[in-house]
Amino acid sequence: MKIREFRRRATLCVGAVLAVAAIGAAATPSLAAPSTTTPFATPNTDGCPQKTQPPAPIDESEVPAPGQPTPTPLPVPTPAVGGARLGDCGVVLPPGAAAVPQDISATAWVVSDLDTGEVLAAKDPHGRYRPASTIKVLLATVALRTLDLNKVVVGTQADADVDGTKVGIGSGGVYTNRQLLQALIMASGNDAAHAIAAQLGGDAATVAKMNEVAKSLRAWDTRAASPSGLDGPGMSTSAYDLALLFREAMTIPLFAELIHTEQVDFPGYPADPRIPGDTDHPGFLIGNDNHLLYNYEGALGGKTGFTDDARQTFVAAAQRDGRRLAVTLLKADVLPLRPWEQAARLLDYGFALPRGTSIGDMHETTVQSTETDVALAAPPASGSGYSAAPPAEDRRVSTRTLLIVGGIVVILALLVGARQAKRRR
Incomplete structure (x- = not known):
């Protein structure tokens, strides 16, 4: 088992143990000794600690390959994209708005309106963090607008050997691009991301296409380093950018359909002749790994993410009374609430705000004209396959x-x- 996947599963196991412990504690008589656990505190970002780049990595996943340069931090646009108030690093609320919900562990977050582009509330909206698998939203946007969804692709051993979460692609398995995108969006399969990237010219070419799209949308805090979201040199996004990328993806009908799909059949693959006694692997069901979809009324779907450096990341949307709101979370934890539960509280908060409430938007993208900004705003290179x-x-x-x-x-x-x-x- 890969180290990253092992850590992920270990985190889930620890969460389960803690949940059982909490149940046991609830049943314990009041004679038990008082808890000395330090109360949870939402990370403070008032000092703009991530204004230029994400927090320092905890492992070597972002060390450049031999001979490759270390990416420099992305330029910081001035004024902030989306409006002056979005340049603040702490909690940013509309005038007179109620306090934000408690127990939100996400270091940065944004609540926005999918239809109007208004940003309703935020915390460190342009602070730079790692996206983990939420960057698959950007990969899906490129793939859905480039690939033939009916084309048949044969799985490779390289697909099966990728690091991190996998849906279960096997060497010799036969898949359509539509099925690969189901595996990418619903089950966050890194093996599906690898198979899709192979059709887009390989990992490096795919990352370049993803970054071109990000620039075309003026998501200037964003730099993909891998198609799947595994941490790599220079990987970066912001809560604002993730909301922007998700809003763009939601304009693609099939993307909106797939993130709302709860489960679907997925093909199996033939026996591996190198393994004695191996038999054909039958098809199986894959389920959507976004718990908000099952537990929040009006949920439209979303995308989860986790790596050791990024921690928990999340983007999702819901509909209520004719409004479609989105929420993005970066560098969250599973305590005191799971990311989807934090998203649910922030969505409730957003729906409670009056229509037209805004601290910024996704239309006002004029920034100070400098050579750097002009370069950032340049259109995608010809031949990128994306328009x-x-x-x-x-x-x-x-x-x-x-x-x-x-x-x-x-x-x-x-x-x-x-x-x-x-x-x-």
């Missing part, structure tokens, strides 16, 4: 610009023609 439609406001500006330039060209052409005609006369 991102610009926002409506940008399209209007582009149209006006084309009309003005076209008019100038026509006038100049008429003047030149008249001058040449005069010379001929």
Whole structure:
């Protein structure tokens, strides 16, 4: 078993043990000694500790390969993308809003409106953290707009050997791209991410495409380092960016369908001839690993994530009374509440706010014009396989610009023609 997967399962086991212990404690008579456990405290970010880069890693997953440079921190746009208030690093609330829910362990979070783009409330919205498997939202966006979903793909041993969480792709198994995306989005399969990336040109080419899309959306706190979300050199996102990427993905009908699917049949794969006595592996059911989907009324679905360095990450959406809200969590823990439970509390908080409440939005993306910012805002390179439609406001500006330039060209052409005609006369 891979070390990362072992740690993940160990964390789940510890959570189960703690839950059993809590039940036992509840049944213990009041004569038991008082607890000396330090009360939980939400991490303080008022001092902007992650303004430029994520917290220091706890392992060697982000050490560059031999001969590769160490990525420098991404530039920090000024003013903050989405509005001035989103440049704050602590809790940011609308004027007169109630206090945020208790027991939220996420170091950074954002509650936003999927339809209007309004940011309703946040904590360290542009602080930089690691996305873990929530970056698969970005991979899915690239894949859904690039690959033929009916194309048949044969699983490889390289797919089966990837690190981290796997859905169960086997060498020689036959899968459609649609099934690979089910495994990616529903079960967070790193093996599915590997199979998808192979069709996009390999890991390095896929990461480049993902980062192009992030730049095209002006998610400038985001830098993917792996297709699956496993930690790597320079990996970064923010709660704001994750909300932005999720909102974009939700415009793709199949993505919205898959994150809302509870379970689906998945193909098996043939016996491995290298293993004596191995037999064919039959198909099986895969389930959605997002518990909010099963436990929160109006849940639309979402994406979970975890690595040793990123800790718990989460993005999800729900609908109530005609409103669709999204919540993103970064660097959370499983105590005192599981991430989906923290998301549920923040969604309740968002739905309780009046319509039109806002501390910023996902439309106002004008930043200070510098060479760095211009480079960040450059369109994707040709041949990327991805064509991102610009926002409506940008399209209007582009149209006006084309009309003005076209008019100038026509006038100049008429003047030149008249001058040449005069010379001929």
